[in-house]
Amino acid sequence: MTKQFRGSPEEADLRRADSLAREIFSDVANKWAFLIIENLGERTLRFSELRNEIEGISHKMLTQNLRMLERNGLVVRTVHPTVPPRVEYTLTEPGRGLRATVDGMCDWTHTYLGHIEAARRRFET
Amino acid sequence: MTKQFRGSPEEADLRRADSLAREIFSDVANKWAFLIIENLGERTLRFSELRNEIEGISHKMLTQNLRMLERNGLVVRTVHPTVPPRVEYTLTEPGRGLRATVDGMCDWTHTYLGHIEAARRRFET
């Protein structure tokens, strides 16, 4: 299908942007990332604090997702060279931008909790 | 820790609501669900149309996620008893409600595409 397609630079750019957007989407649209963003909010939290806040997340998932968020520039990681080490995480501006979305989803969940519960009961037949 | 906890009905309800909310969150906060919701939008689409719209989704993932969304009352599934069968999917009101959130995330992605790209380059060092 790409055969004989006029490959203008603009088109190439659009393709790259689209695939990147899709990639970011895949990275960030998962529950742990959302929960981290939601729990960070305007605060600055340590690794262990986050671990305690987010019920059910494992050490490994937390580090993995924090790395991912850092890589994409949604959180900043600051290391205090003390002993014991103290590592803190904060949302960046893009991170705070996404927080609005996540907040929206939380609101949505609570708004429609009843609808959904009813739908589930209806479904089990 | 639940030992000796005053289990008032209100508290029990809150707990149930919380765990349900968390469950819904886990169900819905995944990329395929988001992409389905985004692509459905205000339209009504057939299974095969959705399959074509959402690049990279497998037959199985599409059915699984549609079932999940149907179960939670975010989409309705209408079967036309023709031959060959024709099955259409549409967002419900809760589904359209969530669409606002998903749209927000799409906007966010495009807004910060540059930031993120830059952050990634910075990270690879």
Added chain:
DNA sequence: CTGAATCCTTGCAGATACTG
């Protein structure tokens, strides 16, 4: 066309242990 069921592979995610 839609969807369920089957196999089969892969990679996720938990547990554990070890460094700085």
Added chain:
DNA sequence: CAGTATCTGCAAGGATTCAG
């Protein structure tokens, strides 16, 4: 305390096949 590495299982997800 924070992070990495290794091992292991189990479940997600792809390909295929069959049914309605």
